[in-house]
Amino acid sequence: MLKNLRVTTSKYIDKTSRVSFKFNGKAYFGYKGDTLASALLANDVHLVGRSFKYHRPRGIMTSGSEEPNAIVQVNNNTALTEPNVRATELEIYHGLEATSQNCWPSVNFDIGGINNFLSPLLPAGFYYKTFMWPANFWEKYEYVIRHSAGLGKSPTEPDPDIYDHKYIHCDVLVIGAGISGIMAAKTAAKNNLKTLLLDEKNEIGGSTIFQNSKHVKINDQNSSTWLENEIKELRNIENLEIKTRTSVAAYHGYNYLLARENLTDHLPKNEKNKKIRQRLLKIRAKKVIVATGSLERPLVFNNNDRPGIMLSSAVKKYADYYGVATGQKNIFFTNNDTAYESAISLNKKGIKVEAIIDIREQSNTAFTKEAEDLGIKVYRSYTVVNTEGYKKINKITIMELSSNGQSFANQEKIELDCDCLAITGGWTPAVHLFTQSGGKLKFREKDQVFIPDLYPSDQISIGSSNGDFELDDIIKNSTKSLKEFLNIKETEFDNLEINCPKDKEIRNIWLLPSDKVLGKTKPFVDYQNDATAKDIKLALREGFKSIEHVKRYTTTGMGTDQGKLGNMHALGIIADTAGIKVGELGTTTFRPPYTPLTFGTMVGRNVGEYFDAFRRTPMNDWHIENKAEFENVGQWKRAWYYPKKDETMHDAVQRESKAARYSAGILDASTLGKIDIQGTDSSEFLNRVYTNAWSKLAIGKCRYGLMLNEDGMVYDDGVTTRLDENHYIMTTTTGGAANVLSKLEDYLQTEWPELDVYLSSVTDHYATASVCGPNSKKILNKIIPDLDLSDESFPHMSFKNAKIDNIKCRVMRISFTGEHSYEINVQANFGKSIWEKCMDAGQEFKITPYGTETMHLLRAEKGFIIVGQDTDGTMTPIDLQMDWIVSKKKYDFIGKRSLYRSDTMKEDRKQLVGLITDNPSEVLEEGAQIVANTNATPVAMLGHVTSSYYSPNLNKSIALAVVRGGKNMMGQKLIIAMENKNINVTIVDPVFFDKENVRLNA
Amino acid sequence: MFLITCPFCGEREQSEFKAGGEAHIERPKQPTELSDDEWAEYLFMRKNIKGVQFERWNHAHGCRKWFNMIRDTSNDTIKAVYKMGEKPPVK
């Protein structure tokens, strides 16, 4: 039978606008303005999920973002589904479908519930203890854990929604639009400061907006009426922007904050389309005012987690704001006055309040008196020792406390029937954002709260997030702080007349006593992660002392709610047990995000092809037209190989390699880094950055250079050409270009500012076509007939300026393949036409375009290294058997001294060698480990394969590898140990092909 | 995320900059004269202070200039920025 518990009207609920939705497959309706939680409660649905570990039935506890239990999966579409949504924040809309999380097969019957009866077997640290051994069982454990745990399901398809990022700069950012936030925003904006006011809820006004007590007045008006008028004025103030449904996720240093603005989640399904769903606001504020309010604390007692047990403030909000009765027989359980205020409000709406259980011995404020005048039964100095009711609470047992609050005055037990138990343990300032920003807290003994103490940036906390809980304190202290903070003389709130009950007392007992031993009770501290007071005490007994360790061991505060409700109780129980003060214990670190963020919000528009920038060469279109496959090299898209018809990669690479060696090949080398070096000290500069000598390089000549880090390890390599007396062009590896420039700039600016040298990156300014092979000279001759290509005039490692038609170009005769070859460099926008000219001219020689894979194969045949593939930042030139390039004569160059350190001079360092396989058709895997003896335990790892190919020109498998002491192991047999077999290899010289370099001059 | 005042460009977001480690470590003029220990001191040893630290920063996505910064690493306060070769303005 469906009950309707919508008992009163509310201006925030539009009863003319019915909204139908589904929860766990069942249809319900609510009204525009409802959250999923308020709509479910109006339909008398409390049970919304199961707890994480014991699978205990759990109900809605709160009315806000701190909700630990009512966590739902929204939408069952595989692309749009979203886990971990708090029903207390989710506004209902037409077509909403939500399901409980963490309960299979259904919320009313689930197999995991058996854990509740097995709970003695599931103590703190259970997962660590139980699933550790034996190690090879882990796969089985993992299956069980993953199946029964897991908070919700991830979408399995790309998210079709649109997300956005926006930068905002403001003078003053106010976080939280409760009464103090509204006062702050108004004051700032009226003082000509560009102000942004954010609130996570759909309406501003905080809890004051539904305050209705006759004891709480501002200027003789009901405080809610007063605030409504303030809000009306607020809407017309210039300089002020208000954003609702906007939750600040992170508060970083220098007043940089990230907030999530929710734009369409509350809209009916058919209105969501093509709109931006959520926007990440990147806010840089000159000043920040934190007015994030406070969170009500629960009480920790046996079985304090049943559906129907809710925070007192939530019960009040559901009644006053949503017009929903959370129960028909309500009992309040409290340690402070706010429960009385809530009980009075319910009573006046005709919602029955059976009793108030108060652990305090007395309280004589206007609230307590009014409650008693209304005839509400109050049990003073009593505590709840047990609750009953499986799917919803139906009974509580109370006992009278002794005066110290740790035991009982007598053994008498009173049972009371109820269908809702509203609990309150006082208030915790929401200091999460303050501490995220680096703020330091102090502990206030009086009411046991952590409040802001030292601010790390230009910010203040005001209102209850600063520990002011009473209306007069909030207004007076906020006004005073604002004047100092904004440096203004007066505000319009200076002379408000405020009435509110004072002298409220709070009695703090972190863990309420029970008639049973602790081991037989379930006093939950962290509802979402099922951590009880018992778990915390066990952790302490097992020797955990640091709060951070206890947190991890018991998983307290590690759920998606970050333990917003129970963290203080965890601290309190640890402090009490260890016999220290909470203030001495300190608190755990609050980390962003305050509430979960979607990945969509984080990445914004940077999805698909916009995920990262990519770079294309001027010849890119030609490669696409000619069916090239591409590979990513850093951000570059490089032609990888050009398959013909049914060719595999292997086939294509074999064909391309042969063509390049026996007729002509052409490679797009535009991605190589190019740095233009000018200045009178350029030669000296190159002397200092490369290992070899540069002073005597003649104009028009090219030289290969190896660049080291100061630690002696190879950093980059490439050919540099002397274009003129004081002008060089350096090439770098494709991936290293930016870092090389940055490193060179560093030395120039910081170590050698006296050198007259200027560096410019010109990588994107030139396109480079590399034509190689025995017919390359003939092709060049066709396109540049007036260039003398004779060896005498244009030998290997030299350069000429030339013109192709009217296009100026630089031609270098250099080779990375071991073949006679030319690199033609032209202004980038002529790249494609020059490339096409080469293709036309080469047609009669069957010129073959080849990609990076063939380039790698050809250079491996020659034993040329690729920095970053055959080196990994631990290889010196000596390790690479490249001693020839290290000048002995130069007094200094970057990295020189390190080559003589005892460690870099060791004989048994890993050194570059060639490998050939016993079976010439067996191609090794790059990265495969090399060993000498597979019988030893442990097997000594001698090194690994760095490059490996099947060489079509040698008709056998070849590889480069780094092997410990490899230099002195020529001819030695080693083993490549693979998963299913051992491959026998022999160490050889890394130059496999044309050792005499006759082809370069052919 | 810091706001850093580049001595050449003015105030910019941290994302435009690259940190370059401890400042005022001069590359030895005559490395070959140094013992292994002395060279290792230059090459590897860094103070990594909790507190006021002198650092090198590069306006990598701006003017590309290197400069020095005095930063309190315990709270990320930037005390000063100054050009390469200049004396630190504060202690």
Ligand SMILES: [Zn+2]
């Ligand atoms: Zn700059």
